[in-house]
Amino acid sequence: MAGVAGLLTSALVKIVGDKLGSTIGQQANLVWNFSRDLEDMKDTLESMAAVLKYAERRRI
Structure with missing residues (x-):
């Protein structure tokens, strides 16, 4: 009985570890x-500011 519980616990720990690792990676x-x-952005x-500055100089 203890062997089965140990296997289930081990499997559960592996699944939780895999999920946690995946979540951390995401x-x-x-x-x-x-x-x-x-x-x-x-x-x-910065590009938009440069274009606006150029357009402003051209307007004058």
Whole structure:
């Protein structure tokens, strides 16, 4: 009986560990992508500011 309980416990621990590892990987991926998205937005805003500044100079 103890052998069966040990096997079930071992299987449960493996499943929980796999799920936890997967979740941690997904969270890390979200953080990485968010940082990249913020950098892309910053670059876009800097480009827009440069275009607006150029357009303002051309208007004068």
